[in-house]
Amino acid sequence: MKWLRRPSWFALLLTAVSALLFIRLGVWQLHRADEKEAILRRYATAETAAPRDFAALASNPPMDAFARVDVRGEYLAGRLYLLDNPKHDQRGGVEVYAPFRPHNGDRLLLVDLGFLPGNGTDQAPQLPAMAIGEQSLHGLYVPPPGVGFEIGGNALARQTQWPKTTVYLDLPQVAADLGTALYPHVLSLDAEPSSIYVREHTIDFSAMPPARHRAYAFQWFTFAVAVVVILLVLHRRRPNRPDKS
Incomplete structure (x- = not known):
C-alpha cells in the first residue's frame, strides 16, 4: 500500500x-x-409454574431455574430482619425477612415478606403484626440478595433489639445470629392484594x-x-x- x-x-x-x-x-x-x-426469562417462567413440595428441593435447589414451592410451618415469634438498602420508590423503605420453621425441616427458612415502603423520613416503617400459628406459604425459592461490600462488619451481632437492621443480607451471619442453620435459598412470597407488603418476583436490573x-x-x-x-x-x-x- x-x-x-x-x-x-x-x-x-x-x-x-x-x-x-x-x-x-x-x-x-x-x-x-x-x-x-436468561435470568429474567426464568423468573417469568416460574411465575406460572405449578408449585412443588418444598421438602423435595429445600437443600438442593435447581441451578438452572427458580422453583415455585408450597411450605407449611410457623414463623419464629418476634424475629425480623430489615434490609435497609432497597429503593423501590422515592420514599425509601425496607425489605422485611422473617425466619420460618418448616414442618419436618432440619433448619430454618428465611422468608422474604416483601418491601415495606417508607414514609419519607429516617424513621423505620411501621411493621404489621406477624402471623402466628401454622402457616401455608407460597412463593419462589430463590438465591438470597447479593452481599456486595461489607462495610462496617457484621451489624447483626451488635444489635440487641428486634427487628434488626442491616444494609446487606448474609445468610451465614443471619444463621449465626439465630444460632441455627438456614436453608441455602430464601422464599420470596407471592403477591397478595390484601398485604401491605410490595412483592415483585424479579431481580432489580434497573442500574444495569x-x-x-x-x-x-x-x-x-x-x-x-x-x-x-x-x-x-x-x-x-x-x-x-x-x-x-
Whole structure:
C-alpha cells in the first residue's frame, strides 16, 4: 500500500493489544446481557409454574431455574430482619425477612415478606403484626440478595433489639445470629392484594439492564475500530509537495 508508511513493531503491537482488549470487553458485555435476559426469562417462567413440595428441593435447589414451592410451618415469634438498602420508590423503605420453621425441616427458612415502603423520613416503617400459628406459604425459592461490600462488619451481632437492621443480607451471619442453620435459598412470597407488603418476583436490573450492557458492548467495539483507524491515520503517507523552483 503506497499510501501507508510501514508502522513500527511497537505501534502494531500496541494497536493489536488495545483492539483485542476492547473486543474482549465488548464480548463480555454481550455475555452479561444474555445472562441477565436468561435470568429474567426464568423468573417469568416460574411465575406460572405449578408449585412443588418444598421438602423435595429445600437443600438442593435447581441451578438452572427458580422453583415455585408450597411450605407449611410457623414463623419464629418476634424475629425480623430489615434490609435497609432497597429503593423501590422515592420514599425509601425496607425489605422485611422473617425466619420460618418448616414442618419436618432440619433448619430454618428465611422468608422474604416483601418491601415495606417508607414514609419519607429516617424513621423505620411501621411493621404489621406477624402471623402466628401454622402457616401455608407460597412463593419462589430463590438465591438470597447479593452481599456486595461489607462495610462496617457484621451489624447483626451488635444489635440487641428486634427487628434488626442491616444494609446487606448474609445468610451465614443471619444463621449465626439465630444460632441455627438456614436453608441455602430464601422464599420470596407471592403477591397478595390484601398485604401491605410490595412483592415483585424479579431481580432489580434497573442500574444495569441488558440493554445497557449492549450499549457498552457497542462502545467497546467502537474503541477497537478507533485504535485501528488512528494507526492508519498516523501512518498515512503524505503526498509530496510539488517543487516550486
